[in-house]
Amino acid sequence: MIDLAAVREDTPGAAERVFLDSAGSSLPPRPVLDEVISHLRREAEIGGYVAARERADDLAAGYEVFARLMGAEADEVAFTDSATRSWLAAFDAVPLGRGDRVLVTEVEYGGNAIPILHRAREAGFEVVTIPSDSRGQVDVDALTGLLDERVKLVSLVHAPTNGGLVNPVREVAKAAHDVGALVLLDACQSLGQLPVRADELDVDIISATGRKWLRGPRGTGVLVVRRSARDRLRPRLVDLHSGEWTGPDEIELRTDARVYELWECSIADRLGLIAAARYALDLGIDEIAAEVRARAERLRAGLRELPGVEVRDLGVERSGIVTFTVEGHEAGAVREHLARHDVVATSSHLSSTRIDMTRRGLEGVVRMSPHYFVSPEQVDRAVEVVAELA
Numbered sequence: 377m378i379d380l381a382a383v384r385e386d387t388p389g390a391a392e393r394v395f396l397d398s399a400g401s402s403l404p405p406r407p408v409l410d411e412v413i414s415h416l417r418r419e420a421e422i423g424g425y426v427a428a429r430e431r432a433d434d435l436a437a438g439y440e441v442f443a444r445l446m447g448a449e450a451d452e453v454a455f456t457d458s459a460t461r462s463w464l465a466a467f468d469a470v471p472l473g474r475g476d477r478v479l480v481t482e483v484e485y486g487g488n489a490i491p492i493l494h495r496a497r498e499a500g501f502e503v504v505t506i507p508s509d510s511r512g513q514v515d516v517d518a519l520t521g522l523l524d525e526r527v528k529l530v531s532l533v534h535a536p537t538n539g540g541l542v543n544p545v546r547e548v549a550k551a552a553h554d555v556g557a558l559v560l561l562d563a564c565q566s567l568g569q570l571p572v573r574a575d576e577l578d579v580d581i582i583s584a585t586g587r588k589w590l591r592g593p594r595g596t597g598v599l600v601v602r603r604s605a606r607d608r609l610r611p612r613l614v615d616l617h618s619g620e621w622t623g624p625d626e627i628e629l630r631t632d633a634r635v636y637e638l639w640e641c642s643i644a645d646r647l648g649l650i651a652a653a654r655y656a657l658d659l660g661i662d663e664i665a666a667e668v669r670a671r672a673e674r675l676r677a678g679l680r681e682l683p684g685v686e687v688r689d690l691g692v693e694r695s696g697i698v699t700f701t702v703e704g705h706e707a708g709a710v711r712e713h714l715a716r717h718d719v720v721a722t723s724s725h726l727s728s729t730r731i732d733m734t735r736r737g738l739e740g741v742v743r744m745s746p747h748y749f750v751s752p753e754q755v756d757r758a759v760e761v762v763a764e765l766a
């Protein structure tokens with residue numbers, strides 16, 4: 377069990393408002409904030425290089441921390457400045473050409489779809505959408521029908537940005553691996569609220585962000601590239617951290633996942649990100665998942681009672697993302713009404729998940745994403761505020 381009073385004490389912002397946007401940018405707990413601010417202070421005192429050297433052991437330990445969190449080895453972990461940067465670094469390294477196929481799901485994220493389609497135009501590979509089943513998750517039978525030796529990559533979103541769906545990752549990975557395709561898992565909306573372990577899910581690559589459910593600082597991301605995928609990838613965006621300039625015309629690239637990192641980064645944010653992962657591990661991922669599930673189910677149950685409100689979450693297994701529409705009110709207008717009553721929610725629109733939203737005839741949905749630090753009473757309060765509109 378998570379001690380609600382203690383985690384709320386660590387999250388001063390949670391007392392002043394009903395904060396339901398951990399899927400957007402969560403409230404970092406005090407240890408994360410302290411880590412970032414104290415490092416910025418130290419940089420101002422003695423300079424960024426010396427300040428980083430003072431924390432060299434902690435920075436190195438960060439790879440172990442994320443390896444533990446994500447079921448990987450330390451040399452399979454890389455840090456970046458966003459989930460998209462992680463995703464792009466890996467996607468860019470997958471060799472793709474004419475005759476190849478990339479499979480995406482119906483809940484593919486806009487930030488992945490755009491680079492896939494952009495590169496497809498130049499490289500001439502084909503992009504094929506895997507249908508969803510009647511419950512809204514990726515249809516593994518349909519996927520199996522699409523898989524052959526042309527498929528080089530399956531881009532799988534674990535939990536989409538626009539709803540409570542959780543996709544069946546293991547089943548997809550198993551099918552994809554049977555034809556030798558790589559599986560790139562977008563765990564941006566799952567890391568920090570659900571177990572996301574490379575060893576258990578058996579995916580090749582995982583990208584995720586710091587600022588969402590993990591409660592890290594903005595401008596942070598993580599990438600896991602498993603050893604088994606290493607030799608099949610061709611990292612292209614490299615710098616003097618990714619490799620060594622061994623002779624006037626010779627270089628040697630790193631062989632671990634850090635080949636995907638660039639030399640420069642915000643050390644303060646990196647330390648904050650590591651603190652966020654430690655905080656989550658200390659609470660326990662399974663405990664976090666249970667609390668988030670309970671809050672989300674309470675919220676869905678409350679919303680379902682309201683006339684004119686339709687909960688829009690798909691899938692069998694559900695994440696902490698709760699989406700709904702209110703008859704006669706645009707999603708953005710609902711969000712503003714909520715904001716006027718100190719309820720922080722957001723709205724998700726067609727452009728973020730175009731295939732799914734088009735298929736369901738939705739322009740936008742209101743998105744509420746309660747983390748474990750939101751009290752059950754606050755969840756009920758959010759339902760009351762929606763009720764005023766409905």
Ligand SMILES: *Cc1c(COP(=O)(O)O)cnc(C)c1O
Pocket residue numbers: 458459460461485487533535536537562564565584585586597
């Ligand atoms: C937010 C989000 C991203 C992008 O994360 P950034 O850190 O903003 O790059 C990717 N995929 C999904 C599903 C998301 O919700």
